[in-house]
Amino acid sequence: MTYERDGRIARITLDRPERGNGITLEMPRELAACVERANLDPEVHVIALAGNGSGFCGGYDLVESAEQSHRGATTAPPASSASRPGAAGSGEGRPSGSPLEPATIAANHDPGAVWDPVVDYQMMSRNVRGFMSLFWSEKPVICKVHGYCVAGGTDMALCSDLLVVEDEAKIGYPPARVWGVPTTALWAHRVGVGRAKRLLLTGDSISGAEALEWGLATEAAPAAQLGARFDALCARVALLPVNQLVMHKLLVNQAVASSGLHATQVLGTFFDGIARHTPEGFEWARRAAEAGFKQAVRERDDPFDDFGLRPG
DSSP, X not given: OEEEEETTEEEEEEOOGGGTTOBOSSHHHHHHXXXXXXXXXXXXXXXXXXXXXXXXXXSBOHHHHHHHHHHOOSSOOOSOOOEETTOTTTSSOEETTOTTSHHHHHHTTOTTSOOOHHHHHHHHHHHHHHHHHHHHOSXXXXXXXXXXXXXXXXXXXXXXSEEXXXXXXXXXXXXXXXXXXXXXXXXXXXXXXXXXXXXXXXXXXXXXXXXXXXXXXXXXXXXHHHHHHHHHHHHHHHTSOHHHHHXXXXXXHHHHHTTTXXXXXXXHHHHHXXXXXXXXXXXXXXXXXXXXXXXXXXXXXXXXSTTTTSOO
């Protein structure tokens, strides 16, 4: 992830193009740190969120998480509670057995072991906090979506205030078919209950043009014009004084927060853990480890394909 200030605009860019800007355990925390940096900079009026490479974000880096989890951790999480600087995957040191350590996560996804839903919640809820830093940011966040914005990538997009999207971009939550629930729980708020159900009960995606029609996107443009349209909107918003921007965002967000968003997110985060521990969820993750993530995704696109889910 990169951060730079461009006049009144703070630009945060997802920068793992070789992995489709896949979400890692550290990314949500890095995102929150960048948002905080922008909020505390008096020169910044608006935050511009985008992704490098062929798309905005392809969701969680399941190549690592699914395949590693079902190979099993090389060592079990230590029982000691002593701090271990430089613990695997932390980059900063965490207590042994932390819910954020890869070994702990792998052990809690072992089909032959007892699943601890609270450990799972402790891990995933911290990702939600990172994504929601965009929503709770005092300063407005404008997100540019190109190529694809799917699965966990939609959490960041929906937590942003305004979306400028490529008209042919793919936007949706395919894991709804077998291996996940959207933890930020913002679909109903952004597109309405009926359309949220249409997406989540099928796992289908919509185009950027449809996102504009549905009211999810503020603007949609062909790829060649997307950058200019995005920059123009960022520049337009940045003309307002910071105090006006902050007050208006707080006012509108209060309407969403008062509707019970936090309670819904707690439920969604637990449901996401349950979805990853169903028989179908374990089977899909096993297939990802066996045949590779891309093949498992192809089969997931037809959820009743030939890996044990076809009825009858």
